[in-house]
Amino acid sequence: MNELQTEHYRALASRIRANCVRMVAKANASHIGSSLSCVDILAYLYGGWLSIQPGEPKWVERDRFLMSKGHGAAALYATLAEVGFFQKDWLESYCCNGGKLAGHATHKSAPGVELSTGALGHALPVGVGMALHAKTSGRSHKIVCLISDGECDEGSNWEAFLFAPAKKLGNLVVIIDYNKIQSYGRIDEVIPLEPLADKLRAMRWDVREVDGHDFGSIHGGLSAFDASGNVPTCIIAHTIKGKGVSFMEDSLAWHYKSPNEAQLQTALDEIGER
Amino acid sequence: MRNTFINKLTELAAIHKNVWLIAGDLGYSVLDGFAERYPTRFVNAGVAEQNMTGLAAGLAMEGAKPFTYSIANFPTFRCLEQIRNDVCYHNLDVRVVSVGAGLSYGTHGYTHYGIEDIAIMRPLPNMAILCPADPKEAVRCAEISLAHTGPMYIRLGKNGEPDMHHAQCSFTLGEPLELLRGTDATILSTGSIGYTGLQAAQSLRASGWDVGFISLPTLRPLNVGRLHTLLGSCRRLFTLEEHVEAGGLFSLICEISQREELGYRITPLCVPHDLPCLGNQGFLLQALGLDAAGIAQRISAQLT
Numbered sequence: 239m240n241e242l243q244t245e246h247y248r249a250l251a252s253r254i255r256a257n258c259v260r261m262v263a264k265a266n267a268s269h270i271g272s273s274l275s276c277v278d279i280l281a282y283l284y285g286g287w288l289s290i291q292p293g294e295p296k297w298v299e300r301d302r303f304l305m306s307k308g309h310g311a312a313a314l315y316a317t318l319a320e321v322g323f324f325q326k327d328w329l330e331s332y333c334c335n336g337g338k339l340a341g342h343a344t345h346k347s348a349p350g351v352e353l354s355t356g357a358l359g360h361a362l363p364v365g366v367g368m369a370l371h372a373k374t375s376g377r378s379h380k381i382v383c384l385i386s387d388g389e390c391d392e393g394s395n396w397e398a399f400l401f402a403p404a405k406k407l408g409n410l411v412v413i414i415d416y417n418k419i420q421s422y423g424r425i426d427e428v429i430p431l432e433p434l435a436d437k438l439r440a441m442r443w444d445v446r447e448v449d450g451h452d453f454g455s456i457h458g459g460l461s462a463f464d465a466s467g468n469v470p471t472c473i474i475a476h477t478i479k480g481k482g483v484s485f486m487e488d489s490l491a492w493h494y495k496s497p498n499e500a501q502l503q504t505a506l507d508e509i510g511e512r
Numbered sequence: 513m514r515n516t517f518i519n520k521l522t523e524l525a526a527i528h529k530n531v532w533l534i535a536g537d538l539g540y541s542v543l544d545g546f547a548e549r550y551p552t553r554f555v556n557a558g559v560a561e562q563n564m565t566g567l568a569a570g571l572a573m574e575g576a577k578p579f580t581y582s583i584a585n586f587p588t589f590r591c592l593e594q595i596r597n598d599v600c601y602h603n604l605d606v607r608v609v610s611v612g613a614g615l616s617y618g619t620h621g622y623t624h625y626g627i628e629d630i631a632i633m634r635p636l637p638n639m640a641i642l643c644p645a646d647p648k649e650a651v652r653c654a655e656i657s658l659a660h661t662g663p664m665y666i667r668l669g670k671n672g673e674p675d676m677h678h679a680q681c682s683f684t685l686g687e688p689l690e691l692l693r694g695t696d697a698t699i700l701s702t703g704s705i706g707y708t709g710l711q712a713a714q715s716l717r718a719s720g721w722d723v724g725f726i727s728l729p730t731l732r733p734l735n736v737g738r739l740h741t742l743l744g745s746c747r748r749l750f751t752l753e754e755h756v757e758a759g760g761l762f763s764l765i766c767e768i769s770q771r772e773e774l775g776y777r778i779t780p781l782c783v784p785h786d787l788p789c790l791g792n793q794g795f796l797l798q799a800l801g802l803d804a805a806g807i808a809q810r811i812s813a814q815l816t
Contacts, residue, residue: 345602352573354601357593363563364598367570367578374552375574394594397563405555 239457247453250320251281255482256511257316257329263502265333267341271480271492273313275417275450276384279475280317282456283382292322295349301379304365307386307415308342308355315339315348323350359392361385362412366398369410369470380465382411388420391429403442408467411460412443415450417479419490435474443472450475483508513704514611514670515542516647520654521579522546525553528658532571536564536582538611543581565591568606569598577605577658579666584612584626588665592632599663600636606664607657608633613643613667613703614754615783618792626667627783630702631759633665634732640664640685641732645706646673649689649729652681660685669704671793676707676727686735690742692717694724697748697815699781700739702728702761705802709752712807719808721815731761736768747774750811752781754802779814781807 254277262270283303284290291297305314312332319326324338328348331337338347342356355361365383372379389395402410416434418425425431435445448459459473479493480486483505486497497505506512522545525531532553533546547554553576557564561582568578580587587608588595599606610626617624633641640660644650650668657664676691683689688700692713701709706727713725726742728734743749751762762780769776781802788799797803801810 354597357597359562360566360594360598363566363594364570364573366563367567367572368574369570370555370567371571371574371576394562394566397558397560398566401557401560401563401567 239454244453247278247281247285250285251278252509252511253320254281254313254316255509256506257319257326258312259483259497259502259505259509261312261316261329261332263497263499264330266496267312267333268494268496269309269312270496271419271486271489272307272386272417273310274481274483274486275477275479276307276310276415277313277482278451278453279384279413279415279456280313282453284317284321287460288382289379290321292350295323299377299379302352302365302368302381304353304355304361304381304383305343305351306355306358306361306383307389308357310386311339311341311343314343314351318348318350324348358386358389359394362395362398365410366402366407369402369407370405372409373405373407378465380409380411380463382413384413384415386420387414387416387418387425387431388428390414390431390434391420399438399441399443402470406468407470409465410470411463411473412470413473413475415477416474417477419479419488419493421493423490438472442469444469445472445474447474447476450477451481513644513647513650513673514668517644517650517654517668518542518546520651522549524654524658525550528577530575530577531658532576532578534564534568534578534580536561536580536586538582561586561590562594565594565606565608566598569594569602569604572599572604572606573602577607579607579609581609581611584610584617584624585629588629588632596636600638603638603662605661607666608664609666609668611668611670613669614705615793615796616670616704618796619790621790627754627756628759629667630731630753630755630761631763634759634764638662639732640730641667642730643667643703644729645701645704645727646676648675648677648681649727652683653729656685667703671704673704674707676710683729686730686733688735688739688742689727689729690724691727692723692725693742693744694722695744695746696722697750697811698724698726698743698746699750699752699811700726700728700761700765701752702731703754705752705754705797708797708802708804709807711804712811715804715808716811719812721812723811728761731764734764734768736772740772740774747776748815749776749778750781751778752807754783756785757782781810
């Protein structure tokens with residue numbers, strides 16, 4: 239990845255981050271930490287890796303992206319608006335009375351949202367069905383599912399982790415946003431996932447570990463992906479909850495808190511989008 | 513009824529090429545015909561009902577019409593949130609097929625009794641509910657399930673239910689089926705207890721009571737206007753179902769009666785949670801007073 243490409247992703251990610259903190263601040267909403275941890279991943283996917291047509295959200299040949307961690311909706315909406323799925327002023331009423339965009343990813347009013355999520359452990363099985371259909375019908379698009387680390391507690395994900403390699407769903411990519419903090423504690427204190435990569439490799443996944451805030455690393459992790467292959471891919475993206483705003487980083491509290499006006503301005507300064 | 517339904521589905525899948533059958537590691541010898549004829553559209557999802565239902569939703573999003581298939585509560589309770597969020601909220605063409613309605617799996621014990629399923633399916637958005645009484649209703653349900661758009665729950669008996677109807681059924685979704693017209697009382701029945709209920713009605717009629725019998729193979733949607741027309745002046749109803757009182761047919765008819773101000777007097781004939789003994793379906797129904805003689809006796813006592 240050259241410097242120009244990196245700058246494209248970095249600039250996109252900064253705009254998404256800034257809108258995330260604005261949206262959450264205005265709505266007095268939760269989950270800013272969860273949104274910020276996956277912004278760089280979303281910027282890479284929607285900044286060029288996914289084959290999509292924002293003007294035609296249901297374009298049949300599109301890559302399918304499923305945001306399983308529906309509580310990171312602010313990041314998804316901000317990303318979809320940046321790439322043109324809907325107008326940016328919709329973001330201003332995110333999670334507000336009369337607004338179009340609910341606090342968890344909702345397909346009904348937001349073009350580009352494939353699946354309504356918020357209850358965890360749902361998108362990967364749905365993605366498995368989409369991947370099975372695409373493979374069976376000889377279509378070449380890919381299915382990408384972003385799940386959280388806390389979400390790996392859900393048994394439904396492990397049902398799908400077992401099933402996808404059995405059906406040789408090489409067109410399926412799972413990205414785990416591994417920010418190390420879940421709703422009520424650190425992953426290692428609640429239910430440790432380690433050795434996560436070994437677990438998934440033992441289940442016959444092609445596992446790559448990347449720095450989820452380094453576009454070159456994300457690019458490297460996904461560069462070997464081949465939708466016509468027979469092994470599903472899992473990207474374990476090591477991330478930082480609240481990434482990009484120093485006082486939100488690696489903090490359980492910012493799973494719940496919303497920035498006040500002063501904190502919002504500080505956050506925008508740090509993001510460089512004031 | 514189960515085999516008849518699957519055979520009909522297998523036949524229709526030759527024309528309807530978007531039909532998929534997703535088994536929850538059950539259906540040995542029952543689903544083999546479908547699996548052999550359509551190997552790319554048959555999936556054994558393993559003992560993993562959440563993934564089974566989620567992947568069915570994913571298939572349906574791509575234009576397939578998948579049928580998930582398992583025993584009693586496994587394709588419903590175990591994956592209820594997948595049905596609610598992924599299937600129903602997205603209004604997808606997934607059919608949830610539950611085999612072993614009511615007390616079909618009698619000697620297997622409570623874990624295998626499907627006696628609360630209607631109650632959990634009824635409030636879900638967009639969900640149609642089919643409960644055929646006999647093989648002929650089951651065949652028609654298979655046909656309807658392919659013509660209908662949107663999620664559907666199909667509840668099947670599996671113990672060789674006898675034909676209650678003489679001719680092939682041609683009912684539409686929601687249509688109540690009148691088998692006997694009565695003025696003293698009418699039995700409204702859903703599911704595989706229907707044949708037994710019809711026998712009870714005939715026995716009561718032989719004893720001088722003018723008792724009617726209406727089968728409801730569809731619980732949702734229900735053509736209330738048609739039901740009201742069929743009932744005529746009869747306001748004394750007995751609801752008959754292999755389901756608990758809460759949330760099933762009795763609840764449904766009570767809600768309709770109140771909402772539409774129809775003034776029905778309704779007595780439930782249904783299954784309690786605490787069964788008095790262990791036994792097969794027939795044995796249990798007899799013990800619960802839900803065999804033909806028991807039903808007739810209970811209705812007669814109410815009418816006297």
